[in-house]
Amino acid sequence: MHIRKIRTKLLLPVFVVLILVSILGVWALNGGVSALVADQLTTTQNIMNRALEENTAAKVQDINGNIQRMGNKALEQAVVLSNIPGVLEAYQLAHQGDLDVESDLFSQQARENLRQIFNPVMERYKTVTGVKELKLHFHLPTGRSLARLWRDGWQTKRDGKKIDVSDDLRDFRRTVVEINQGLHGPLKGIEVGRGGFAIRGVTAIADAQGNHLGSAEILLPFNALIEISKTSDAQNYAVYMNADLLPIATKLQDSVKFPVLDGRYVLCATTGSAQTGAVASSSLLDLGSRGLVSQQIDNAYVSVFPINDYSGKQAGVLLMLQDVSQTLASLKGIQTTGEQSINTMKRDALLGALFLLVLIGSIVFVVTSSFTTPLQQAVAVTTAIAKGDLSQRLQIDRNDEMGDLSKALNSMSDSLAENVTLAQAIADGDLTVKVHLASDHDEFGGALQHMVTELGGLVNEVSEASSQIVSGSAQVSDVSxxxxxxxxxxxxxxxxxxxxxxxxxxxxxxxxxxxxxxxxxxxxxxxxxxxxxxxxxxxxxxxxxxxxxxxxxxxxxxxxxxxxxxxxxxxxxxxxxxxxxxxxxxxxxxxxxxxxxxxxxxxxxxxxxxxxxxxxxxxxxxxxxxxxxxxxxxxxxxxxxxxxxxxxxxxxxxxxxxxxxxxxxxxxxxxxxxxxxxxxxxxxxxxxxxxxxxxxxxxxxxxxAQFKVESRGIAPASQRVSPSAPVQIGW
CATH class of the missing domain: 1.10.287 (Helix Hairpins)
Known part of the structure; x- marks a missing residue:
């Protein structure tokens, strides 16, 4: 696009500069505020993440500490209860029979004696502590169960029936096997049983001479651990056991009650199945099985870490979920407030730039009008001259450059009109006219003067040449x-x-x-x-x-x-x-x-x-x-x-x-x-x-002959042109 108006040429750069300055100012302001808001959001997010990480680390440490403390408590209770009077005599009675026979009468009698001894103790414990049951379990040195005292008159179930026998524990209870066959040292920690995870304390039982008679253990439910770990409604926990332990934990084989995740992890317990189930995945649990891993999933901060048994072997994964929706809402509020502030500053900056644009544009418009109007009149006169109308004149009476321009244009029109008159005479054939130069730089007048001179000489020469052509053509005709x-x-x-x-x-x-x-x-x-x-x-x-x-x-x-x-x-x-x-x-x-x-x-x-x-x-x-x-x-x-x-x-x-x-x-x-x-x-x-x-x-x-020329002393044709003599051809 070609811009012709001077006013536009003056106004357009001013407007472009103002618009660019406004855009750059708004952009810089927007960038500064946006960076400030982004920095605030980042800082807040980092603080939140750091707090969550610290809380998670503290919670994991607390849970592991609780597991340790519960193991110590279970072991202490097992030691105390195994030393109650009558326990040693019951074991000595059982040893009188065949310890490898599950229905041995001596073992049965020893079991009854233990029940009579501990029934008052169990009731007293429930009354004082408020705990529903105290799981105290005595074992024979052969790895069989002697008495599960929290059960009323029976030991285990077979084909749906309760039976009271010394069932074999050696296939799935490693703690029982280790304490009765090894150095008989105490064991404590997590072990998987028929009901899944349990925190156990196992101690050996020996007579006064140090002869090993068997072992006793206290079982504390693992679910109690996650119950006491949940300190707010925003927290939820889920316990997953490795699926390869399902043959031991037979009570967890009902996939409806205890769903299996991708055939690899069994859900043992949870404080919020909907919340934890929405974020749990086998890939996430795989990461947690190797160490503590934390991720933010939607509005939840999820942490997973391994559950190790008493021997330190990984047996499952504990998932912790912290609802951070309120914190995210706060961050969103900060972001919204920042964006509103940015929009307000943008609007104010644009209004200021628009006002400045109108003010400067008005000033430039008034200033340019003082010389664009005379220029428009001058353009009209020069356009008329370009079209051949030499009668137009400028009527501008000013003492500045516009007045000088008016006088110069009028003088140019007069000179052109005079040259037009001369050109008309030349066109009529009068080559005797006199052309006067306006100055030494009058190229148009000089061109007219040169044209008159050259045309006069040309007409004379053409006239002489035509005479010679007539003569020459006659000779050519004769020769031909x-x-x-x-x-x-x-x-x-x-x-x-x-x-x-x-x-x-x-x-x-x-x-x-x-x-x-x-x-x-x-x-x-x-x-x-x-x-x-x-x-x-x-x-x-x-x-x-x-x-x-x-x-x-x-x-x-x-x-x-x-x-x-x-x-x-x-x-x-x-x-x-x-x-x-x-x-x-x-x-x-x-x-x-x-x-x-x-x-x-x-x-x-x-x-x-x-x-x-x-x-x-x-x-x-x-x-x-x-x-x-x-x-x-x-x-x-x-x-x-x-x-x-x-x-x-x-x-x-x-x-x-x-x-x-x-x-x-x-x-x-x-x-x-x-x-x-x-x-x-x-x-x-x-x-x-x-x-x-x-x-x-x-x-x-x-x-x-129509042209009127001055006599210029033109040389005769015989002197200026020397044609060759006619050629004589003979045979």
Whole structure:
């Protein structure tokens, strides 16, 4: 887009700068406040995360401490209760029987004795502590159960029935096996039993002599641990056991009550199944099985860490969930407040920038109006001048640059009007007008002055040139007429030469044919001589035939000699005609000279052949007289005939070459004839063009007479232009 208005050019940069400054200011303000809000949010988030991490670490430490304390408590209770009077006597009674038999009567009696001893103790414990039951369990040294005192008259269930026997614990109770078979040291901590996780304290029982009699343990429920760990409604816990321990924890094999997560973790207990189930996953529990891991999932801060049994082996995972929705809502409130503050500052900044934009725009508008109005008037006048209207003038009476501009434009209009008058006179043909320059830098006036001078000189020169064109065209017409006449005569001569060359060509062909006949005859003579040499008896007849053949050859040689003479004459005539043709006949003269040479050679060969034939005839006449020398004579005859055959062959070759040369001469003559005819047509066209040029030159002189020029002492045409003299063409 091209901007034309000066006011727009002034206002647009101001507006653009103001808009850019406003945008940059709002952007900087927005960035600063946004950074401040983001920094506040980050700080608050970090504080919250740090608090959650510290709380989580403290909670994990507290839970592990509770497990340790509960294990110590269970062990202490087991030690105290195993030393109650009557316990040692019951074990001694059981040892009187077979400890590997689950229904041994001594063991059964010992179990009854223990129940009688501890029933009052158990009731008293429940009353004082408020605990529903105290799980006290006595074991035999063989790894069997002696008495589960929290059960009323039975030990275990089989096929849904309660039975009171010493059931075997060795398949799933490692603590029982270890304390009864090892060093009999006390054990405490978590162990998986039929009901899942339990915190146990196990102690050995021995008599006064130190003989090992069995063991006793106290079981504390693991669920009690998570109950006491939950200190607010925002907290929830879930206990997961490794699924590979389900064969031991048979009471947890109901997947409806105790769901299995991806076949790897069994949910043993939870304080909020909906909350913990929404965030629990096998991948998260896998991470927790290796150590403490914390993550924020939606509005919950979730931590998982391993549950280790009494031996330190990982047996499950404890999931802790802290609801942080209120903290997140506080962070959201801080963010919302910051965004509202940013929006308010943006609005105020934009309003301020808009007010500043309007104020500065108004000032610039008022200032530019003082000079844009005169400029618009000046543009209107210059536009009118550009369209050819030189009557417009500016009416601006001011003492500043606008007034000077008005005077300069009016002066320019007056000067242009004066130059228009001069141009009109020049257009009417008056080249005598005087052009006055407004100053040394008046290029337009100088151009008009130069145009008048150059046009006057040009008209005079064109007038002189037209006169010379008339004269020259007349000369060209005369030369063209002469050229046409000469070309016509040349064409006639070429026709005669062509006719003569046709005759020569016919005679040459005839000579070649006769030479071929002579060559055939000479070959026959050689054959006859050979036969004569082998047939001495027919010698006379053969000699007669040779004589007759020699006479025939003599006649042919005479004919060849005559043809060579005539060819020589024709070649001489052709050379004369070629000399008359001048430059165009040079090639033809060469051909004619070659034909003469061939004719001379033919004549010479004919003379030689005639001499030989005459000798043959003489020898033939004397053949009968020198019969005794017939053989040698025949050899001489054969030699002569061979030479004659060679000469005849040369004559034939020369005749053929002569025929080809004459054909080339005919082609050259044909081309010369074509060129001659073209020259005749061109000469006629040139004459017509010269006449037309003369007529147009006369019209040009008439048109130039319309111009009025001053006498400038122009040199005559004969002095300024020197055309070449007419060319004289002769034949």
């Amino acid at each position: 007429q002469s050229l046409s006449q000469g070309a016509t005569e040349q064409a006639a001569s070429m026709e005669e030469i062509t006719s003569s060359m046709a005759q020569i060509e016919s005679q040459t062909k005839q000579s070649a044919e006769n030479t071929n006949v002579a060559l055939t005859l000479s070959r026959d003579a050689i054959h006859s001589a050979e036969e004569g040499n082998s047939n001495m008896s027919d010698m006379v007849g053969a000699m007669g035939e040779i004589n007759a053949a020699g006479q025939g050859i003599s006649k042919i040689i005479k004919v060849i000699d005559e043809i060579a003479f005539q060819t020589n004459l024709l070649a001489l005539n052709a050379a004369v005609e070629a000399a008359r043709a001048g430059q165009h006949g040079k090639g033809f003269a060469v051909v004619a000279e070659e034909v003469r040479n061939l004719a001379a050679r033919s004549a010479k060969a004919a003379q030689e052949t005639a001499s030989l034939i005459e000798g043959s005839v003489v020898k033939a006449k004397n053949g009968t007289k020198i019969a005794e020398r017939t053989s040698s004579s025949l050899q001489e005859i054969m030699t002569s005939i061979t030479k004659m055959s060679d000469l005849v062959s040369e004559i034939s070759t020369s005749a053929n070459e002569q025929s080809e040369g004459i054909s080339q001469v005919n082609i050259g003559l044909s081309q010369i004839d074509t060129v001659t005819q073209q020259n005749t047509a061109s000469a006629e066209e040139c004459a017509a063009a010269a006449e037309e040029l003369s007529s147009q030159a006369e019209q040009l002189r008439g048109m130039l």
